[in-house]
Amino acid sequence: MxxxxxxxxxxxxxxxxxxxxxxxxxxxxxxxxxxxxxxxxxxxxxxxxxxxxxxxxxxxxxxxxxxxxxxxxxxxxxxxxxxxxxxxxxxxxxxxxxxxxxxxxxxxxxxxxxxxxxxxxxxxxxxxxxxxxxxxxxxxxxxxxxxxxxxxxxxxxxxxxxxxxxxxxxxxxxxxxxxxxxxxxxxxxxFWPQDLTCLNWLDQQPPCSVIYVAFGSFTVLDQTQFQELALALELSQMPFLWVVRPDTTEKTCNLYPEGYQDRVASRGLMVGWAPQQKVLAHPSIACFLSHCGWNSTIEGLTNGVPFLCWPYFADQFLNESYISDVWKVGLKFNKNENGIITQGEIKNKLEQLLGDENFKARASKLKELAITSVKEGGQSNKTFKNFIEWIKS
Missing domain, CATH: 3.40.50.2000 (Glycogen Phosphorylase B;)
Structure with a gap:
């Protein structure tokens, strides 16, 4: 043939x-x-x-x-x-x-x-x-x-x-x-060059210590919301890796609060685009603040990483429901009367997520199930082989 x-x-x-x-x-x-x-x-x-x-x-x-x-x-x-x-x-x-x-x-x-x-x-x-x-x-x-x-x-x-x-x-x-x-x-x-220097930076961080923040390729935050997130990461006193695309906000200059980058320089790293699967597989990652796109959801789950959910549009809200309500491997944020997720809300949910070991345990269980499914003899592996035979037939 x-x-x-x-x-x-x-x-x-x-x-x-x-x-x-x-x-x-x-x-x-x-x-x-x-x-x-x-x-x-x-x-x-x-x-x-x-x-x-x-x-x-x-x-x-x-x-x-x-x-x-x-x-x-x-x-x-x-x-x-x-x-x-x-x-x-x-x-x-x-x-x-x-x-x-x-x-x-x-x-x-x-x-x-x-x-x-x-x-x-x-x-x-x-x-x-x-x-x-x-x-x-x-x-x-x-x-x-x-x-x-x-x-x-x-x-x-x-x-x-x-x-x-x-x-x-x-x-x-x-x-x-x-x-x-x-x-x-x-x-x-x-679509964007990956900043591989962040992997070397992660190597310098303690295990399970880093907040990884990434919103995919479409999410746009207004200036107020962007700065609330920035201040929340500063308040956390934890190391963080934050993917900030050039079009993450409609504003292209003076994104951060005054003096922010100097204040967080010792423990925060902002990059334009990250090798996400490698980042999430890194032992220093503690949690994933995510827009809940399906790729990001799967990449987080298959590495046993718990989530803070920040959906933007489309199917991301359904994915958020599975993460927080069905699988119970993450938490949702609540917005204030102005539709803003405040720095206090972000800090509180972060502390709640990392203060309860059950989130990490459930995420680790899903990781095992995903790995079992795709390895030799797993259900997804068998289905993929059947698909290959169909193409060849």
Whole structure:
């Protein structure tokens, strides 16, 4: 049988690109040829982030791009406008790309793996008679909710006695968690260069002493909220590693309270982007103040790290509920009458989280379950092998 050639296409957001790239790395390691399609805008960001990453292996993954329909300077964070432009422009560009690949000297595309939010990709694959897979990078609970919408409309609510929602769509294959720790090379999916100096800084900190703060790629804090968080970290008297993207706030200068950086210099480190999976695996990390994106949730859980939950939008609120109410490995914040999470609230919840060893114990138990699932003989491992056989068939 000729070599299989996978075309993988994520939704153009950091939290969607990374997990599909992890799956692509897994497939490439098994000998599949993979063409990974980013938008032109994100392709440039990825290549710039890779400029200093000479040790990344891409022997079996081809990084290519197609336009997303927006002008270079238009705001890609306006998701409605971005999605409309993508649906208008990208189907035709994708079809042209596949035709170009199939007419070349290499292996033709045999399977398309597309983000489940972009149904138009699956329509292109169906039109071209190519086997297709929808990839869901969110929590299983989110997918169950989506699949249950007709039932929710009809009955109002689904209770705990209902059959598993996945029986509504038996072709769903749970294969996660997809983690960089399962391979040697770094990922070719990040939009910002990773500041690796923070790992050396973590090496200098005591075990279970550092607060790790990261809000993903979309969260934007107003100036008041940003400064409340900054002051809370100062009040904690604990070491902290804080990921502050260039666009974390709408303001680009004088972000911190006056004199703040000098006051916390001996125990606080702020970086533009961190190698998060390596950070969370570091023994110095005590807890994770997170926006509760699914990638961050999985990365924290699989390292046994308890959470302080700060969701921003979309499925992050559902993930927060699982972290705090179902798994009980983290705590929620309460906002004041002005919608602000105050420095006092942050400090109190931090003390509550780290003062109760049960949070860490429950997180460690989930870590064991996740590792068992993906290792040889585990349920996710078995499902992934079945998926591979399906692609090859």
């Amino acid at each position: 000729s070599k299989q050639h996978i075309l993988a296409i994520p939704f153009p957001a950091q939290g969607h690109v990374i997990p599909l790239m992890e799956l692509s790395q897994c497939l490439a390691n098994l000998g599949f040829e993979v063409t990974f399609v980013n938008t032109e805008h994100n392709h440039k960001r990825v290549m710039n982030a890779l400029a200093d990453e000479s040790h990344i292996s891409r022997d079996h993954i081809h990084l290519v791009s197609i336009p997303d329909g927006l002008e270079p300077l238009e705001d890609r964070n306006e998701l409605g406008r971005l999605s409309e432009a993508m649906q208008r422009v990208m189907p035709g560009k994708l079809e042209e790309l596949i035709e170009k690949i199939n007419q070349g000297e290499g292996q033709k595309i045999t399977c398309v793996i597309a983000d489940q939010t972009a149904g138009w990709i699956l329509e292109v694959a169906e039109k071209m008679k190519i086997r297709r897979v929808a990839f869901c990078p969110a929590a299983a609970a989110v997918l169950a909710l989506i699949l249950s919408i007709p039932k929710l409309i009809h009955e109002g609510i689904i209770n705990n006695d209902e059959p598993a929602a996945f029986t509504l769509a038996p072709e769903i294959l749970p294969i996660g968690p997809l983690l960089a720790s399962n391979r040697l090379e770094n990922s070719a999916g990040y």
